[in-house]
Amino acid sequence: MTMLWYATRGTGVVALLLLTAVVALGIAGTARFETERWPRVMTAALHRYLSLLAVAFVAVHVATAVLDPYAPIGWAAAVVPFSASYRPLWLGLGAVASDLLLAVVISSLLRARLGYRIWRAVHWLGYACWPVALWHGLGTGTDSRLIWLLGLDACCVAAVACAAGWRLSLVPGSGRRLLAAGAGAALVLATVTFAAIGPLRPGWARRAGTPVTLLAGSAAAATALPVNGAFAGRVSRAGPGADGETTITVSGQGSGRARQSIVITLRGQPDDGGILMSSGEVGLRPAASSASYQGPVVRLDGSLVVADLRGPGGYMAQARITLDVSGTRATGELAVTGAGS
Numbered sequence: 001m002t003m004l005w006y007a008t009r010g011t012g013v014v015a016l017l018l019l020t021a022v023v024a025l026g027i028a029g030t031a032r033f034e035t036e037r038w039p040r041v042m043t044a045a046l047h048r049y050l051s052l053l054a055v056a057f058v059a060v061h062v063a064t065a066v067l068d069p070y071a072p073i074g075w076a077a078a079v080v081p082f083s084a085s086y087r088p089l090w091l092g093l094g095a096v097a098s099d100l101l102l103a104v105v106i107s108s109l110l111r112a113r114l115g116y117r118i119w120r121a122v123h124w125l126g127y128a129c130w131p132v133a134l135w136h137g138l139g140t141g142t143d144s145r146l147i148w149l150l151g152l153d154a155c156c157v158a159a160v161a162c163a164a165g166w167r168l169s170l171v172p173g174s175g176r177r178l179l180a181a182g183a184g185a186a187l188v189l190a191t192v193t194f195a196a197i198g199p200l201r202p203g204w205a206r207r208a209g210t211p212v213t214l215l216a217g218s219a220a221a222a223t224a225l226p227v228n229g230a231f232a233g234r235v236s237r238a239g240p241g242a243d244g245e246t247t248i249t250v251s252g253q254g255s256g257r258a259r260q261s262i263v264i265t266l267r268g269q270p271d272d273g274g275i276l277m278s279s280g281e282v283g284l285r286p287a288a289s290s291a292s293y294q295g296p297v298v299r300l301d302g303s304l305v306v307a308d309l310r311g312p313g314g315y316m317a318q319a320r321i322t323l324d325v326s327g328t329r330a331t332g333e334l335a336v337t338g339a340g341s
Helices: 002-030 038-069 074-080 088-109 117-124 130-142 149-169 174-196 213-224
Strands: 229-238 244-252 261-271 274-285 293-301 302-309 316-326 329-340
Touching: 002 038, 002 149, 002 244, 038 074, 038 088, 074 088, 074 213, 088 117, 088 130, 130 149, 130 174, 149 174, 244 316, 244 329, 261 293, 261 316, 274 302, 274 316
Parallel strands: none
Antiparallel strands: 229 244, 229 329, 244 261, 261 274, 274 293, 293 302, 302 316, 316 329
16 A cells, blocks of 8 residues: 555656656647757657656556555546546646646557547646646645655746746747746746645645545544653664665654654665765654554664655655664654644
8 A cells, every 4th residue: 555655656656756857848839849959840740759667657547546555546536537536636636747748649559540639639628637647646646745846846837847948938029938838927927826825834634535434534543643752772783784774663652642653764884983874764653552653764764764754544644763773772863743644
């Protein structure tokens, strides 16, 4: 379940980045963009290959979303817009975007039979899948409030806006330029406004249309969040193995009222008594609870360990651990913040 969730989110983000590049290159292609080092044939080829790559990532994104048992998304809902019981509007936008992309692919394969005018009309309609996909990610993504993801969304908007602005500068007639620029500015303003009053506000999961049963699971997970505080435990080391990597495992328990268990696993190349991390995981289990939180280490900076965790009901949390290792003993401080579902 966790791997499918990460695969869904990861492929969705990559698909949006690829679609952004496709749209920007497509806009450049309409202006017959070329240089001595970058002839137009290379721009067209890159546009085509990135489009195919985007289709592949969208296919994996859809498949993993359907297979993930957390959200009740069927194969029909992945194709038929607004038919899902889970966040129907925002998931429906994703279905619209994937259908538009599929229409572009099919029309390109049948271009010789359809004729240039029909193919071009469908191809232009395909550009609409980019803003639709952007709003789909903002509306249905369970991590839309993460700073780095918001930064990527902003970069995508900026890239398309710059490409469109450059293209508009080549359009004759100030009236047409102003009309197109106004439409683009309205889209950017609407996106920023939507993000500010929607996904960035508390309670978005409920307002977005998450089923009550899943919200109940998230609420239950929130009451079982690990308690902030000090912990102590033992350290074990294994390796180095055939790949030269060493595994360091810290198994500890919170002190005082924070009697939860904590397991930190770090892997990497040995480095002067420490480790150059290649991967790591953190697992937390609150005291007297069957709820557990697990997730990858996303940052190791000296004694600071940061991990993104997922618990029951899809509830997301981030753990910041200050770790002090001395021989086979370890002590530290744990701080956990919940991001919601």
